[in-house]
Amino acid sequence: MDLSFSPEDLRFREEIRAFVAAELPPAIKHKMQAGIELERDDYVAWQKILSARGWLAPNWPVEYGGTDWTIVQKHIFDEELAVGFAPRSLPFGVSMVAPVIINFGSEEQKQRYLPRILSSEDWWCQGYSEPGSGSDLASLSTRAERDGDSYVINGAKTWITLAQYANMIFVLARTDPTAKKQKGISFILVDMTTPGVTVRPIETIDGGHEINEVIFENVRVPLENLVGTEGGGWTYAKFLLEHERNGTAGVAGSFQMLDRLKEIASEQRYNGSTLMQSGDFAKRIAEVEVRLTALSFTQMRALAAESATKSPGLESSYIKITGTEIQQAITELMMEAGGYESFDDRSRNALLYFNFRKTSIYAGSNEIQRNILAKRMLGL
Amino acid sequence: MDFTLSSEQQQIKESVDRFVADAYGFDARMALSKSADGFSRDHWSTFAELGWLGIALPEDRGGFGGTPVETMIVMEAFGKALVLEPFVPTVVLGGTALAYGGTNAAHGDRLNAMIAGDVLLALAYAEGNSRYDPSIVGTTAKPDGSGWIVDGTKRAVAYGAAADTYVVSVRTGGGEHDEDGITLVLIDRDAPGVSRVDYRTVDGQRASDVTFSGVRIGADAVLGEPGKGLGLLEYVLDSGVAALCAEAVGNMSVMQKTTVDYIKAREQFGVPIGSFQVLQHRAVDMLIEVELSRSMLYYGTVAIDPNGDAKERMRAISGTKAQIGRSGRVVGESAIQLHGGIGMSEEYMIGHYFKRMSMLGLALGDTDFHLRRFIAAGNKSGGEGSGIGSAGKQLAGVN
Numbered sequence: 001m002d003l004s005f006s007p008e009d010l011r012f013r014e015e016i017r018a019f020v021a022a023e024l025p026p027a028i029k030h031k032m033q034a035g036i037e038l039e040r041d042d043y044v045a046w047q048k049i050l051s052a053r054g055w056l057a058p059n060w061p062v063e064y065g066g067t068d069w070t071i072v073q074k075h076i077f078d079e080e081l082a083v084g085f086a087p088r089s090l091p092f093g094v095s096m097v098a099p100v101i102i103n104f105g106s107e108e109q110k111q112r113y114l115p116r117i118l119s120s121e122d123w124w125c126q127g128y129s130e131p132g133s134g135s136d137l138a139s140l141s142t143r144a145e146r147d148g149d150s151y152v153i154n155g156a157k158t159w160i161t162l163a164q165y166a167n168m169i170f171v172l173a174r175t176d177p178t179a180k181k182q183k184g185i186s187f188i189l190v191d192m193t194t195p196g197v198t199v200r201p202i203e204t205i206d207g208g209h210e211i212n213e214v215i216f217e218n219v220r221v222p223l224e225n226l227v228g229t230e231g232g233g234w235t236y237a238k239f240l241l242e243h244e245r246n247g248t249a250g251v252a253g254s255f256q257m258l259d260r261l262k263e264i265a266s267e268q269r270y271n272g273s274t275l276m277q278s279g280d281f282a283k284r285i286a287e288v289e290v291r292l293t294a295l296s297f298t299q300m301r302a303l304a305a306e307s308a309t310k311s312p313g314l315e316s317s318y319i320k321i322t323g324t325e326i327q328q329a330i331t332e333l334m335m336e337a338g339g340y341e342s343f344d345d346r347s348r349n350a351l352l353y354f355n356f357r358k359t360s361i362y363a364g365s366n367e368i369q370r371n372i373l374a375k376r377m378l379g380l
Numbered sequence: 381m382d383f384t385l386s387s388e389q390q391q392i393k394e395s396v397d398r399f400v401a402d403a404y405g406f407d408a409r410m411a412l413s414k415s416a417d418g419f420s421r422d423h424w425s426t427f428a429e430l431g432w433l434g435i436a437l438p439e440d441r442g443g444f445g446g447t448p449v450e451t452m453i454v455m456e457a458f459g460k461a462l463v464l465e466p467f468v469p470t471v472v473l474g475g476t477a478l479a480y481g482g483t484n485a486a487h488g489d490r491l492n493a494m495i496a497g498d499v500l501l502a503l504a505y506a507e508g509n510s511r512y513d514p515s516i517v518g519t520t521a522k523p524d525g526s527g528w529i530v531d532g533t534k535r536a537v538a539y540g541a542a543a544d545t546y547v548v549s550v551r552t553g554g555g556e557h558d559e560d561g562i563t564l565v566l567i568d569r570d571a572p573g574v575s576r577v578d579y580r581t582v583d584g585q586r587a588s589d590v591t592f593s594g595v596r597i598g599a600d601a602v603l604g605e606p607g608k609g610l611g612l613l614e615y616v617l618d619s620g621v622a623a624l625c626a627e628a629v630g631n632m633s634v635m636q637k638t639t640v641d642y643i644k645a646r647e648q649f650g651v652p653i654g655s656f657q658v659l660q661h662r663a664v665d666m667l668i669e670v671e672l673s674r675s676m677l678y679y680g681t682v683a684i685d686p687n688g689d690a691k692e693r694m695r696a697i698s699g700t701k702a703q704i705g706r707s708g709r710v711v712g713e714s715a716i717q718l719h720g721g722i723g724m725s726e727e728y729m730i731g732h733y734f735k736r737m738s739m740l741g742l743a744l745g746d747t748d749f750h751l752r753r754f755i756a757a758g759n760k761s762g763g764e765g766s767g768i769g770s771a772g773k774q775l776a777g778v779n
């Protein structure tokens with residue numbers, strides 16, 4: 001047992017740190033520090049910087065433009081990006097659709113889409129949820145009917161993150177209405193500029209615009225945009241969700257938020273001292289910090305096990321639960337730390353707390369994760 | 381970064397697991413707990429024969445040169461079986477104090493006798509006015525010729541009746557709250573002027589309040605440097621906390637597994653109660669707490685390093701104890717609740733794990749104490765001195 005970093009890992013950390021310090025545009029860093037929402041161009045600018053260095057998709061196989069980093073190095077990379085206030089790479093292309101294409105897609109799909117993700121030519125979004133199908137995703141009713149060399153898609157997807165910026169969407173649609181639930185679902189890649197695709201914004205309770213409705217009306221998509229086999233979509237969808245969960249724990253980002261929380265608490269004056277110096281509040285922060293430290297080592301243990309067995313385990317479910325609960329606890333403390341300043345709608349303190357209620361709902365709600373663990377890990 | 385055990389460590393684990401499986405069935409444990417000593421001297425001899433009593437102590441002090449990971453392995457297995465023998469007081473607390481504070485041949489002999497299984501030790505540091513804070517010491521040692529005369533009372537000395545010798549924190553200078561002026565000394569249980577009130581603890585172990593009235597000790601009783609004992613004491617206590625945390629993780633994992641098995645088997649309304657979603661989710665939460673605790677245990681354990689940075693060690697250990705204190709509550713309380721009435725029954729095992737876990741949450745500092753210590757260790761600009769010698773005023777301003 002040895003939890004220290006090797007000299008090579010420490011050198012690697014220095015390299016990443018220097019890279020972020022030198023390359024992250026100050027305007028983006030400022031937004032990240034202040035908790036201001038990023039715009040499309042901010043994301044794209046940073047993705048291009050990472051891509052130029054070959055670091056946009058560390059998890060991909062080297063032959064497609066990934067890295068041969070160890071688990072520990074990937075962990076260090078995430079940490080250093082967070083510490084340096086760099087934006088987290090958006091998952092939809094790099095860590096959602098790409099692993100599906102790499103594992104189940106055709107050679108043409110790999111050749112076409114992977115380079116376009118690395119170059120930021122394509123912005124992907126995830127078309128899973130529907131108004132009538134959330135947790136019970138397999139009940140989805142969007143249809144894709146064969147017509148000559150095309151599928152014709154009709155239906156509505158909802159809660160689609162950053163669809164307003166996307167030009168590509170991966171859609172779960174029913175290709176066989178007679179097959180039972182999971183069986184008739186296919187995984188289809190859709191160009192959002194195709195006639196019949198409409199994107200409508202949904203405002204969230206923090207006043208932000210990060211989710212959308214995406215409507216499909218007689219949208220014609222070439223048959224070759226099917227990934228894998230027709231009716232095999234549910235398998236790919238679940239494969240993707242397991243990858244998604246690992247990312248949603250947000251451990252490195254939570255350490256970043258914790259620093260901001262401490263700053264807020266140190267700026268709040270109270271009775272000749274600061275909130276941070278009040279034992280009560282400092283203790284509440286410490287409690288979250290301890291739990292986050294525990295989660296961080298838990299994630300390392302899971303990653304170590306994963307690299308030994310070569311498959312993401314069920315640990316990703318409890319890491320998602322704990323990670324999102326911690327994110328919510330930190331944003332709750334931010335709102336409280338702000339005191340009367342949190343009432344001001346120019347302050348992000350309360351708004352971030354409102355926004356982060358999403359984390360226990362998306363990527364498979366925390367209740368669904370507990371169901372999965374009860375069934376598959378505890379055998380209940 | 382490596383979370384695996386070496387092959388030697390794996391062998392130790394197998395050997396401790398085997399001992400526990402053979403000798404520590406629940407009924408045997410309950411009978412031992414009710415015996416005169418509250419533990420088995422035969423088992424203790426077995427520990428000595430198997431080499432467990434010197435397992436983590438340095439080779440140049442007669443130990444077997446292992447690391448805190450070896451202690452962790454032993455204590456986790458002990459935690460799984462609610463082992464009663466005074467391993468932490470004697471080996472981890474007493475042994476560490478002697479190994480790193482010993483200054484003369486007699487100390488070395490004492491340590492060797494402990495490793496051989498012939499001598500039991502205990503740490504006497506807590507007082508009525510100190511709660512868990514080792515820097516508050518009211519027990520005095522007044523100069524007397526070349527030695528000292530000790531007066532004061534120490535609380536909750538684990539297995540104080542069985543221990544042959546106590547490691548006692550005394551004040552040789554400064555006021556009750558000063559960090560300087562604290563000295564660790566050895567006092568024999570049977571020395572003139574030592575008296576005890578012995579009692580059973582709620583978790584089936586033994587403890588004593590020990591009073592020293594005009595107890596004479598020589599200059600050779602001092603461990604480490606006179607007046608500079610706090611750094612050593614903190615290191616000793618942190619080693620003890622790590623060991624208790626390992627015991628807690630063993631204990632918790634049994635409660636978690638037992639509860640899952642129980643709710644699969646127990647039927648109400650014609651179905652296993654484990655089919656009810658509220659209970660499933662509570663069972664998952666127990667699992668999460670055990671896993672978080674295990675991760676922290678590894679982090680805390682490897683931070684125990686006599687040459688490492690003291691602040692980092694304190695922060696890691698206190699964070700670990702705080703997490704495990706909280707998790708232990710969640711796991712223990714849920715275990716009782718999910719068992720229903722049988723959880724309240726003294727005859728059934730789960731309640732005994734719960735009781736031990738509850739006391740582990742308090743022993744050597746509760747969650748509140750360790751959260752404050754975690755904060756204080758993080759706020760100090762660390763690195764000003766390393767290892768055992770530097771304690772610093774880590775609790776300044778937070779008490």
Ligand SMILES: Cc1cc2nc3c(=O)[nH]c(=O)nc-3n(C[C@H](O)[C@H](O)[C@H](O)COP(=O)(O)OP(=O)(O)OC[C@H]3O[C@@H](n4cnc5c(N)ncnc54)[C@H](O)[C@@H]3O)c2cc1C
Pocket residue numbers: 125126127128129133134135136158159160161162211358361362363364365366367368371
């Ligand atoms: C900010 C945000 C971004 C999102 N981005 C995307 C995206 O990009 N693409 C996409 O496809 N989707 C996205 N989603 C949708 C998200 O995946 C769904 O909201 C989620 O799956 C829950 O579905 P639902 O909203 O229909 O709630 P429901 O499924 O109706 O759930 C309501 C409540 O019931 C609980 N519940 C449901 N079933 C069970 C059960 N069996 N046992 C116990 N409790 C249960 C849930 O946990 C929840 O608390 C996003 C959601 C949010 C909030």
